[in-house]
Amino acid sequence: MTLSPRQEEIVDAAIKLIAEKSIQALTIKNLSNQVGFTEGAIYRHFSSKLDILLHILLKFQSNARQMLEDTCSNDLPAMDQIEHIFMHNIMSFVENPAIAAVIFSESIFQNEDRLSREVFKLLEMHESTLSCIIEKGQERNELIEGVQKEEIIRMIIGSIRYTVTKWRLGGYQFNLQKEGKSLIDAIRHLISKQ
Amino acid sequence: MTLSPRQEEIVDAAIKLIAEKSIQALTIKNLSNQVGFTEGAIYRHFSSKLDILLHILLKFQSNARQMLEDTCSNDLPAMDQIEHIFMHNIMSFVENPAIAAVIFSESIFQNEDRLSREVFKLLEMHESTLSCIIEKGQERNELIEGVQKEEIIRMIIGSIRYTVTKWRLGGYQFNLQKEGKSLIDAIRHLISKQ
DNA sequence: CTCGTATGTAAGTATTTATTTACTAATCCA
DNA sequence: TGGATTAGTAAATAAATACTTACATACGAG
Structure with a gap:
C-alpha cells in the first residue's frame, strides 16, 4: 500500500501534469517526460495508468x-x-x-x-x-x-x-x-x- | 445556424449516446452506428466532431x-x-x-x-x-x-x-x-x- | 567475485479515433 | 435527357495512446 520514493515521484509528477495542463494531458508519454524517464520505466513502478x-x-x-x-x-x-x-x-x-x-x-x-x-x-x-x-x-x-x-x-x-x-x-x-x-x-x- | 432534419437526427443520436453510455462513448464510429450510416456520412453533415x-x-x-x-x-x-x-x-x-x-x-x-x-x-x-x-x-x-x-x-x-x-x-x-x-x-x- | 534482482532504455505492437478519399447512386432542374 | 448537386459507402490514413518485449547496466548479498 505505501509507495516507494520513485512511485511517490511519479504520482507527484502526474498530479503536476494534471494541474498544469488537464487530466487529458495525463498520458504515459507526457508523464515519462515529466519524470525524466522513458515510458517503459513507468511500468516498472505501476502496473497500469489506472493504478496511477x-x-x-x-x-x-x-x-x-x-x-x-x-x-x-x-x-x-x-x-x-x-x-x-x-x-x-x-x-x-x-x-x-x-x-x-x-x-x-x-x-x-x-x-x-x-x-x-x-x-x-x-x-x-x-x-x-x-x-x-x-x-x-x-x-x-x-x-x-x-x-x-x-x-x-x-x-x-x-x-x-x-x-x-x-x-x-x-x-x-x-x-x-x-x-x-x-x-x-x-x-x-x-x-x-x- | 438552423439544422437540417438529418443534422437534427445526428445531434439527437449523439445526445442519446451520451445519455446512455457517457461522453466518452461519443465517437464518430459509435455515432454512425447509432444513426445507421457510415462514418463518412457524418462528415457530409458536420465538419468535425467538435462541431457536433x-x-x-x-x-x-x-x-x-x-x-x-x-x-x-x-x-x-x-x-x-x-x-x-x-x-x-x-x-x-x-x-x-x-x-x-x-x-x-x-x-x-x-x-x-x-x-x-x-x-x-x-x-x-x-x-x-x-x-x-x-x-x-x-x-x-x-x-x-x-x-x-x-x-x-x-x-x-x-x-x-x-x-x-x-x-x-x-x-x-x-x-x-x-x-x-x-x-x-x-x-x-x-x-x-x- | 559473481549472480540475481531492480530499474532503466529503445523500439516495437495493437488498438482506437478523427478525418479523408475515391467512388456511386439518386434526385433535381434546365 | 443530361449534367450537376446531394448524400451515401468502403476503405485508407495518420496520429495518439496504453502497454510489451528484448536487452543493458548497476548494485547488493552470499
Missing part, C-alpha cells in the same frame, strides 16, 4: 482524512468547524489545482468503476464529517433546526464545488480564497441561530 | 433560454420563480440525463476553448436570470437581505449540480425529483423572509 490514477485519489483521500479528523478532534463551535473544513478545501485547491482537476473529473472516471468509487468515497468522507458536526451544532442550539442536515451539506459542498468549477472554467481569473471567504460568511449567516 | 458537440450545447442553450424567459415573464413571488427554474432543471436532467452528462463534462472541454465558453455561457444565463429574480425579491421584501445575491446563486446552482453529480456517480439510484424538491424546500426556508 488510483494512487492519486488515495493520496487525496488520506490528506482529507487527516484534515477531517483534526477538525473533529477540537471542540470549536459547529460553524467554526465547518468554516475550517471549508477553507481548508479552498486553500488546497488554490495551492494545488490538480486536486480540483482530478476530483471534478468524475465524467472521465465514470466508466472506470474503481475510480468513481474512490471519488465517491472522498465525497462521503466529507459528508459524514459535516453531518456529525451539524448534528451536534443543532443539538447545542448553535445552528438552525428547521432545515435537515442533508440539505445543508448539499449547499455547502455544492457551493464550494460550483465556485471552484467556475474558477477553473474561467482560467483561474478571480481570487478563489477571497470568494470562498464571502461564501462561507454567507452560509454562516444563513444557518447560524439568530 | 457545439450544436449539442447550442440546443441546450436555446431550451434553457426559452425556459428562463418564460419564467421571468410571469410575475410570481421571487421564491416561486426560483423554484420553477430549479425544478425545471431537475426535470430536464431526469428526462434527459445527457444534458447533465454534457454540461458536467467541463473537464473534457477544458482544452477546447470554444466548448468551454459555451458551457460558461449557459451558466451565465442561469446566473443572470436568478440575479434579477433575487434582486427584485429583496426589493419587494420577499427574500432576506443580509446575504448577497451572488452567494445565494452559488448555493442554488451549486447544490443542484452537486445533487445531480451524486445521482450520476451513484448510477441514478435515488429519486432525483424527490431529492430536488426537499432541497428547494430547504432553500426556500433559508432565504425567504420570516
Whole structure:
C-alpha cells in the first residue's frame, strides 16, 4: 500500500501534469517526460495508468482524512468547524489545482468503476464529517433546526464545488480564497441561530 | 445556424449516446452506428466532431433560454420563480440525463476553448436570470437581505449540480425529483423572509 | 567475485479515433 | 435527357495512446 520514493515521484509528477495542463494531458508519454524517464520505466513502478490514477485519489483521500479528523478532534463551535473544513478545501485547491482537476473529473472516471468509487468515497468522507458536526451544532442550539442536515451539506459542498468549477472554467481569473471567504460568511449567516 | 432534419437526427443520436453510455462513448464510429450510416456520412453533415458537440450545447442553450424567459415573464413571488427554474432543471436532467452528462463534462472541454465558453455561457444565463429574480425579491421584501445575491446563486446552482453529480456517480439510484424538491424546500426556508 | 534482482532504455505492437478519399447512386432542374 | 448537386459507402490514413518485449547496466548479498 505505501509507495516507494520513485512511485511517490511519479504520482507527484502526474498530479503536476494534471494541474498544469488537464487530466487529458495525463498520458504515459507526457508523464515519462515529466519524470525524466522513458515510458517503459513507468511500468516498472505501476502496473497500469489506472493504478496511477488510483494512487492519486488515495493520496487525496488520506490528506482529507487527516484534515477531517483534526477538525473533529477540537471542540470549536459547529460553524467554526465547518468554516475550517471549508477553507481548508479552498486553500488546497488554490495551492494545488490538480486536486480540483482530478476530483471534478468524475465524467472521465465514470466508466472506470474503481475510480468513481474512490471519488465517491472522498465525497462521503466529507459528508459524514459535516453531518456529525451539524448534528451536534443543532443539538447545542448553535445552528438552525428547521432545515435537515442533508440539505445543508448539499449547499455547502455544492457551493464550494460550483465556485471552484467556475474558477477553473474561467482560467483561474478571480481570487478563489477571497470568494470562498464571502461564501462561507454567507452560509454562516444563513444557518447560524439568530 | 438552423439544422437540417438529418443534422437534427445526428445531434439527437449523439445526445442519446451520451445519455446512455457517457461522453466518452461519443465517437464518430459509435455515432454512425447509432444513426445507421457510415462514418463518412457524418462528415457530409458536420465538419468535425467538435462541431457536433457545439450544436449539442447550442440546443441546450436555446431550451434553457426559452425556459428562463418564460419564467421571468410571469410575475410570481421571487421564491416561486426560483423554484420553477430549479425544478425545471431537475426535470430536464431526469428526462434527459445527457444534458447533465454534457454540461458536467467541463473537464473534457477544458482544452477546447470554444466548448468551454459555451458551457460558461449557459451558466451565465442561469446566473443572470436568478440575479434579477433575487434582486427584485429583496426589493419587494420577499427574500432576506443580509446575504448577497451572488452567494445565494452559488448555493442554488451549486447544490443542484452537486445533487445531480451524486445521482450520476451513484448510477441514478435515488429519486432525483424527490431529492430536488426537499432541497428547494430547504432553500426556500433559508432565504425567504420570516 | 559473481549472480540475481531492480530499474532503466529503445523500439516495437495493437488498438482506437478523427478525418479523408475515391467512388456511386439518386434526385433535381434546365 | 443530361449534367450537376446531394448524400451515401468502403476503405485508407495518420496520429495518439496504453502497454510489451528484448536487452543493458548497476548494485547488493552470499
